[in-house]
Amino acid sequence: AGNADAGKAKSAVCAACHGAEGISAMDIYPNLAGQKEAYLASQLQHFRDGQRDNPIMAPMAKPLSDADIADLAAYYASL
Amino acid sequence: AGNADAGKAKSAVCAACHGAEGISAMDIYPNLAGQKEAYLASQLQHFRDGQRDNPIMAPMAKPLSDADIADLAAYYASL
Numbered sequence: 001a002g003n004a005d006a007g008k009a010k011s012a013v014c015a016a017c018h019g020a021e022g023i024s025a026m027d028i029y030p031n032l033a034g035q036k037e038a039y040l041a042s043q044l045q046h047f048r049d050g051q052r053d054n055p056i057m058a059p060m061a062k063p064l065s066d067a068d069i070a071d072l073a074a075y076y077a078s079l
Numbered sequence: 080a081g082n083a084d085a086g087k088a089k090s091a092v093c094a095a096c097h098g099a100e101g102i103s104a105m106d107i108y109p110n111l112a113g114q115k116e117a118y119l120a121s122q123l124q125h126f127r128d129g130q131r132d133n134p135i136m137a138p139m140a141k142p143l144s145d146a147d148i149a150d151l152a153a154y155y156a157s158l
Contacts, residue, residue: 024115028121036110039108
């Protein structure tokens with residue numbers, strides 16, 4: 001599993017849409033706080049590899065390493 | 080917006096994977112409880128029309144009407 005603290009450090013850009021505590025301010029952007037860790041990781045991988053097609057999330061996920069994804073998933077699942 | 084009570088009545092099949100209270104028992108299936116209503120509705124529409132490709136969710140969403148989708152989104156957002 002990832003490291004939640006490391007994930008928090010990498011989450012600044014995510015917070016812009018998903019909220020500082022993982023509760024988004026926009027009804028169309030999902031809350032991430034307390035979401036399932038494996039689900040979060042799988043969705044980030046799918047955004048990265050294009051299996052899940054989303055014009056906003058694709059460029060966000062593209063630069064992420066597997067470790068980044070694991071850490072971010074651990075962080076948001078921990079909220 | 081949809082009707083949460085009507086959504087609850089239609090949620091029996093969803094509960095199998097997403098949990099009776101919208102907190103799933105499997106790490107790979109997302110929690111739905113307290114998720115954003117518009118996000119839930121948009122994802123069900125995307126599963127229904129294939130914009131979001133998922134072999135498990137496609138047959139679940141296919142038979143849903145717009146009203147079903149609105150009610151289910153209202154229900155899970157209310158948890």
